[in-house]
Amino acid sequence: MVEAKGIYHRYDKKGKDVLIDINFMINRGEFVFFVGPSGAGKSTLFKMIIREIIPREGYLKVFGHDLSGMRQSRVPYLRRNIGMVFQDFRLLDERTTAENIAFAMRVTGASQREIRRRVPYVLELVGLREKAAARVCDLSGGEQQRVGLARAIINRPAMIIADEPTGNLDPDNSYEIMNILRTINIRGTTVLVATHNSEIVDRLKKRVIHLNQGRLTVDEEKGAYASVL
Amino acid sequence: MPVSFNSFLYACGEAWSNLYRNKWMTMASVGVVVVTLLMLGGFMVVNLNLNQITSDVREQVEIVLYIDEESTAEEQEQLHSKLLAHRSLNEVRFVHRDEAMKRLKEQLGDVVEGYEGAADNPLRDSYELHTLRPEMVGDVARELEGYPAVAEVYYGEATVEKLFAATRAVQLVGLGLMTGLAVTAVFLIAHTIRLTVFIRRREIMIMKYVGATNWFIRWPFVLEGMFIGALGAALPLGAIYYIYQASLEWVMANNLMFLTLVPASLIMGELVKCLLPLGTGLGILGSAFSMGRFLRV
Numbered sequence: 040m041v042e043a044k045g046i047y048h049r050y051d052k053k054g055k056d057v058l059i060d061i062n063f064m065i066n067r068g069e070f071v072f073f074v075g076p077s078g079a080g081k082s083t084l085f086k087m088i089i090r091e092i093i094p095r096e097g098y099l100k101v102f103g104h105d106l107s108g109m110r111q112s113r114v115p116y117l118r119r120n121i122g123m124v125f126q127d128f129r130l131l132d133e134r135t136t137a138e139n140i141a142f143a144m145r146v147t148g149a150s151q152r153e154i155r156r157r158v159p160y161v162l163e164l165v166g167l168r169e170k171a172a173a174r175v176c177d178l179s180g181g182e183q184q185r186v187g188l189a190r191a192i193i194n195r196p197a198m199i200i201a202d203e204p205t206g207n208l209d210p211d212n213s214y215e216i217m218n219i220l221r222t223i224n225i226r227g228t229t230v231l232v233a234t235h236n237s238e239i240v241d242r243l244k245k246r247v248i249h250l251n252q253g254r255l256t257v258d259e260e261k262g263a264y265a266s267v268l
Numbered sequence: 269m270p271v272s273f274n275s276f277l278y279a280c281g282e283a284w285s286n287l288y289r290n291k292w293m294t295m296a297s298v299g300v301v302v303v304t305l306l307m308l309g310g311f312m313v314v315n316l317n318l319n320q321i322t323s324d325v326r327e328q329v330e331i332v333l334y335i336d337e338e339s340t341a342e343e344q345e346q347l348h349s350k351l352l353a354h355r356s357l358n359e360v361r362f363v364h365r366d367e368a369m370k371r372l373k374e375q376l377g378d379v380v381e382g383y384e385g386a387a388d389n390p391l392r393d394s395y396e397l398h399t400l401r402p403e404m405v406g407d408v409a410r411e412l413e414g415y416p417a418v419a420e421v422y423y424g425e426a427t428v429e430k431l432f433a434a435t436r437a438v439q440l441v442g443l444g445l446m447t448g449l450a451v452t453a454v455f456l457i458a459h460t461i462r463l464t465v466f467i468r469r470r471e472i473m474i475m476k477y478v479g480a481t482n483w484f485i486r487w488p489f490v491l492e493g494m495f496i497g498a499l500g501a502a503l504p505l506g507a508i509y510y511i512y513q514a515s516l517e518w519v520m521a522n523n524l525m526f527l528t529l530v531p532a533s534l535i536m537g538e539l540v541k542c543l544l545p546l547g548t549g550l551g552i553l554g555s556a557f558s559m560g561r562f563l564r565v
Contacts, residue, residue: 089477112481119479129474133289143478148272190478 040198040229041065041088045097048083057083058094059253065231067197070224072240073233074264075250081233084250085200088231089121090114102197119147122191122228126203128183132176136167136186139175143190157193165189165219181212188219198229205236213239237264279487287492290464294496297460301500301551304456305543308449309508312542313535315442320530322435326402329431331409331423333395339417347417351395356408359398365391392419403432454550461493461551462558472562482563489555497551501543509536 046061058080065071073081086092087099090106099106102120109117130139140161141154149157162168165185170178175186184204191199201220205213217232217239224230234240240247240263247262248255287294333351335344351360368391399408409423465472475485513532 115476115479115481115484117479118477123477129470129477131471131474142474145275145278146475146478146480146484148275150274194479 040067040069040102041231042100043084043097044099046084046087046094046099047096048080048087048092048094057253061097061250061255063248063255063258065229067229068224068227070221070230070243070245071232072243072245072247072262073231073250074235074237074240074247075256077235078252079250080253081250082202085202085231085233088200089118089123115146119194120197122194122196122199124184124187124191124199124201124204126206128180128187128207130175130183130186130190133174135172135174136162136178136189137171139186140189140193143193147194161189161193164192164222179212181208181215184208184212184216185219188216188223192223192228196228198231199223201230201232203233203235205234205239210238217243240264275484276487279484279491282488283491283495286468286488287495290467293464293467294492297464297496298500298503300456300460301497301547302503304449304452305501305547306504306507308446308546309504309539309543311442311445311449312539313508313512315438315446316530316535316538318438318442320528322431322438324528325431326435329402329405329423331395331397331399331405331412331421333397333412333415333418334420334422335393335395336417336419337392343417347415350415351397351412354408356399356404357397358400359396361396363394363396365389365393368392368394450546454554458550458554458558461489461496461554464492465489465555465558465562469562472559476563485563486556486559489559490552493551493553493555494548495551497547497549497554498544500551501547505536505539505543508539512536 042064043061046058047056048058049056057078061080061084073084075081083092087094087106088101090101090109093107101117104117106117131142134142137158140158144154144157159168159171162171165188167182167185167189170182175183178186184207187204191201199220204216204220208216213236220230220232221243244261244263247257247259247264249257249259249262335347339347348362351357354360366389369389372391397408397412399405405423406429409421412418413421472485509532512535516529516532519529
């Protein structure tokens with residue numbers, strides 16, 4: 040599903056490398072944690088997967104397509120197959136929960152009927168049925184992140200990428216979000232999570248890829264945060 | 269830019285609710301369009317009227333050719349045929365000296381009372397000639413001086429040359445000012461729209477992350493730009509109509525009939541043809557091109 044081979048990247052020609060010889064393969068239905076200190080290259084790697092940036096060297100295949108050769112006009116269709124969850128939620132604050140989720144469906148040209156059918160179902164899945172009409176800015180952090188998750192899964196993507204999804208949440212809400220991600224994964228969606236939350240990594244016992252100063256240092260099945268440091 | 273019917277409906281709804289949601293920015297954008305197009309439209313009105321007045325004066329420019337009394341009938345006949353055949357003349361009118369006297373009497377009254385009979389008439393037969401274009405007057409007059417049976421050719425040389433120079437200057441200054449205003453309008457509108465796009469950059473970024481195509485994102489902005497531009501053009505059009513109508517009534521009321529102003533319907537026709545597409549076009553282009561940087565996510 041995601042194949043990285045010999046990836047090098049730097050943002051400026053004369054700057055230092057942020058990714059150095061990265062190689063890994065992620066199969067359909069996997070749940071993978073990306074861990075490592077800030078600036079290790081996790082977010083850069085995620086930006087590459089949604090083709091926000093292109094590696095300077097090496098290749099990255101997502102859903103079988105080499106992203107370096109992908110035409111710009113095809114990028115929106117790639118992203119419809121990847122649900123994104125961000126640390127800062129990135130929601131439309133002035134709109135309601137339901138509107139934020141429907142927004143991602145409208146982008147794909149979905150009809151009003153489809154939207155009316157699917158949105159309540161996904162709200163139920165993330166436990167926000169009661170908050171459908173509430174404005175996002177009136178929700179708690181945990182609830183906002185659940186809206187973010189609902190928006191990420193509304194189009195039934197094959198993969199979810201979550202960049203520090205619990206970074207702004209307390210332990211209870213963090214655990215709740217991870218539970219939802221696990222449920223989504225059990226239903227067959229590939230989930231990639233970048234996190235600093237060692238407790239959650241240790242508890243879930245999933246594959247862990249550790250990045251440090253741009254290098255992939257450990258790639259371990261059923262890993263733990265402590266074991267890779 | 270293929271867009272599905274659902275997406276188009278969505279774009280219309282989004283455009284409308286964004287205009288409302290960002291009502292202060294909408295008003296600011298419309299305000300900028302109104303001010304610039306009001307200035308441009310106002311100047312167009314002045315320029316159109318100046319053109320009308322100068323073209324009226326230019327229409328009246330003519331050559332008067334006096335016939336030599338000592339020439340033969342044959343020479344005069346020859347002159348008549350040559351004038352009729354001249355390519356640059358579109359009107360050749362013979363004025364008998366009796367008719368010239370009659371006109372003079374009408375103008376001056378008692379002063380010329382003594383000249384009653386044909387024998388006392390000191391005036392000469394003449395031709396009043398109109399050239400195809402007023403600018404030709406000088407060259408044609410000089411050419412006619414060499415014709416047979418010609419005593420004198422008069423065309424108010426100094427006045428006409430000055431008038432043409434002034435007309436050309438007015439047109440050039442007008443064109444320059446209108447171009448300057450139009451360019452200013454483009455910059456102001458593009459910057460205002462860029463500001464509205466900037467305010468909503470977060471929304472655009474989110475749309476890109478959830479897989480929106482560039483045209484899906486652009487459409488609501490383009491429709492908004494179209495609306496802002498059209499409203500921004502319609503308001504000055506209405507204002508100019510009322511102000512101009514009032515000016516025409518004032519000119520009539522004050523008996524300034526020598527000011528032959530262009531009728532309001534004609535002026536408005538010209539302004540609608542120019543300002544409405546300009547406003548709408550500026551709105552659309554301003555929106556579409558102000559987004560470039562924000563779409564690169």
